[in-house]
Amino acid sequence: MNWIRRIGLLLLIALVIIQFFQPEKPEVITENPNDIHEVLTIKPEVSQILKTACYDCHSNETNYPWYANVAPISWLVIHDVEEGxxxxxFSEWATYSDKKKHHKLEEAMEEVEEGEMPLEVYTITHGDASLSETQIAELVSWVKSEMSKIVVD
Ligand code: HEC
Known part of the structure; x- marks a missing residue:
């Protein structure tokens, strides 16, 4: 069984070494004058869905869990936040063109309806981000109503 111990030790050493390769976490900004909540009146049910299921990756107000500091999980978290x-x-919403807003709303609706968003890996550790059928319907109906207010040619 000696080899198991050796592998364990090697893994442990590797884990310690990779802690020195920590990419910078995207910055958390709490004052966001261009946030979608600043320019639209969003009803509480919808706002709550956005904030609990989307904002960690799709806003500047990311709430990093402690393991976001531990490689290799940190690499995954940072990648998702950067790409998201x-x-x-949503914190930059007001800076988007009407066309972009319309497109992103449509994408959001599709992603949520297809169960692609929030990312599955996220709901494992954030149970409250798993959307119920009712919540999905709520979000979709809000998206549709917002899309109808945007005139795109
Ligand atoms: C754990 C992080 C994370 C969460 C939480 C999350 N997303 Fe995403 N989202 C991503 C990443 C990463 C991408 C880009 C890669 C991809 O499309 O899979 C993305 C892409 C998107 C896109 C762009 C798709 C496109 O092709 O234009 C939309 C729209 C989107 N997400 C909406 C949402 C909505 C709405 C929620 C909440 C219900 C949500 N996401 C929750 C990480 C996340």
């Missing part, structure tokens, strides 16, 4: 914010950042 890049694709859709």
């Amino acid at each position: 914010r890049h694709e859709l950042n």
Whole structure:
């Protein structure tokens, strides 16, 4: 059984070494004048869905869990937040063109209806982010109503 101990030790050493390779976490910004909540009146049910199921990756107000500091999980978390914010950042909503807003709303609706968002890996550790059928319907109906207010040619 000596080899098991050796492998264990090697893994442990590797785990310690990779802690020195920590990419910078995307910054948390709490004052966001361009946030979607600043420019739209969003009813509490919908707001709550966005904040608990989407904001960690799609806003500047990421709430990092402690393991976001532990490699290799940190690499995954940082990657998701970087890419998530890049694709859709609710904190920058007011800076988007009407066309982009319309498109992102449509994408959001599709992603949620297909169960692609929130990411599955996220709901494992954030149970309250798993959306019920009612919540999905709530979000979809809000998205549709917002889309109808945007005129795109
Ligand atoms: C754990 C992080 C995470 C959470 C939580 C999350 N997303 Fe995402 N989202 C991503 C990442 C990463 C991408 C880009 C890669 C991809 O499309 O899979 C993305 C992409 C998107 C896109 C862009 C798709 C496109 O092709 O334009 C939309 C829209 C989206 N997410 C909506 C949502 C909504 C709405 C929620 C909440 C119900 C949500 N996401 C929750 C990480 C997340």
